[in-house]
Amino acid sequence: MRRNKVVGVGAVALTLGLALSACGTTEDGDGGGDAGGGDAACDVSLAFFGPETGPAAGLGAPIIDGAQLAIDQYNEDAECEVGYEKFDSQGNPDEAPNLAPEVASDEAIIGVVGPAFSGESAAAGPIFADAGVPTITPSATNPTLAENGWDTFHRALGNDATQGPAAAKYIQETIGSEATFVIDDASEYGAGLAGIVEDSLGDVVVGTDTIQAGDTDFSATVTKAVDSKADTIFFGGYYAEATILIGQLRDGGFDGQFVVADGVKDPAYLEAGDDAEGTIITCPCIPDTDPAVAEFAEAFEAEFGSAPGTYAAEAYDAANIFLDGIAEGIDNREDMLEFVNEYDEAGVTKQLAFDETGEPTDVHVYSYTVEGGEIVPEGEIE
Template sequence: MRSTLKFAVPIVAAALALGACGTKGGDTSSAGASGGSQAACDLKIGMFGALTGPNANLGIYIQNGVNLALDDYNKKHPNCQVKLENYDSQGDPTQAPGLAKKAIDDKKVVGIVGPAFSGESKAADPLFNEAGLVTITPSATNPKLADNGWKTFFRALGNDATQGPAAAKYIKDTLKATKPFVMDDASEYGKGLADIVRQDLGSAVVGNDTIQQKQTDFSASVTKVKASGADALFYGGYSPEAAPLIKQLRDAGWKGTFVVADGVKDQSFIDNAKTAAEGTIITCPCVPADVAPEFAAAYKAKFGQDPNTYSGEGYDSATILLDGIAAGKTRATMVDFVKSYDKKGVTKQLKFDAKGESADIKVYAYKVENGKIVSVGEIK
């Protein structure tokens, strides 16, 4: 391992110093850095999201952040190691319930980072709630997820009720677009976000359309966009469809600005869309690398690349659970620990409201320039 993770000392040392793995039942009175009962030390956290399939990159970026947090924790607790259990959903909601049951049945798993996508969260979170297994999603942004009364649900970033208005504001105030078109991919995430943008843009919207995931021919949509005279197109969905969509639009001569959200913030979008991706605006409630330079340096030392979409949020989500383990919390007591958590992370102040929503929310704009996704600042 190439990184010594020196950055973690000022960021999370105080949290980790709460204690080492506690004894079973949350009693930390006799626990030390290498102490605690074997039962309490032999614990796991889960990573739930797409690690293979068309949206795997988004899950892998999160997983990298989780692994970085685990490395840091396990260095400090060499005789009380925490392991990672991966639940590869491929971003498919139909697989989510079975994976959730698998995690629930493994009594060593005391918390889940994820689910990563909104659709799989909707399918899996009722089961996690019933079992009392805490989930902290670093990336699922559909606002309705927090409205189900799930006591185990926490979200380490802003939801689309924040991102949607920010995207609409950018379209109106920065791009000065007067004829926006809105499109979605009919997914829980994509449609939910696009509907918020539609509402905020109001009567200015000159056209709407819906495509399907795994669709490859967008000729009908291209015709609609061009016929509308749109000077901007907001697309709610993921990168596998966004890339051929904008490529076909550019090939047809459309000159407007393509605006997308966090589901497209991935290098694969640029790799597949090629030069058609240039100028695309991407909104995301995720922090740029320069917001947490020490974390970015440690991430690059370990993985050979800059942190990507939700890597920092994955690190922070895992750190909260690991701090709970350090404080002697088990599955049964982790919910209350997370509910009262209030510490500075690498992305923001980590604190939750009564519904499990992040109490510190920011949305950033990014732009594709010269084949790279670069930050253009926070959308105020």
């Protein structure tokens, strides 16, 4: 039976809401899953696969905690607690092939929240597919990941084939750009997204360039961008490079609009200070101010002492899909994969269901702006 994952409303009801999430209820009010039916699976675990340390750890932390909250809620009254294993890839596609076999060899792990990034997803995906390990990434957005024939792959958010055109639409219709320069960081994620934005913008693009992740001197790219007379620059990449890049662009004389995507939506980007002000960020991640996630955000802050970061809610949804299966007694990868493939339930972020390639059937893209030293949601890009 599907668990009731509704989080308690308000401070007074918060504790009650967490308990209800853990024990589950059925539509007729009887206990579901382990608490009522006594048929929940035992001796099983979920795993996180992504950056826990390293330069991209800021994007991994909310995913870790989002899944942790779901598991903690489930375990609060469970007769058999679900384990939670973390596999720290540092977001590095070179590390992923060495780490994925550790997940595959632990048969107690029947679901993976992740991999977090596109590059490591491409590297680890074949290994998970061969081992039959169901995965639900809350954050990897490269469209080609769903084109590899991995029946174990699922994505809890829209891919860059939807985010890229949405970003281009914002650049053209909201900003009104007449000349956009496109930069990428050569990563699977950044280059892929930048290419989609470039194609979507068409003749508006006045130049492109590529930087390398880990570099700190972007003067050659800054010169090209400034010389292009662009009024807008789009960057496909992560926050570590974006923080440096925007400072060097401003120092180099660029005073136009800077547009980035979900890989930059991290508080660490705000370390750029005044240079970051006005930056537009696109993301297929729902704002934590949205009424649909307000109760989740309240529970998250109660447990971790801070507001949920990027992809925390998507990770919470991903973990809860697996936990729903465990509550119904699923204790092996084969049955869990079938359960995930057929899943169609309301989550915190959207209606959670997948097509035959593992893509979500419900997709939204949102815009944010850096204002007053904070990342502030603007709304959905329609």
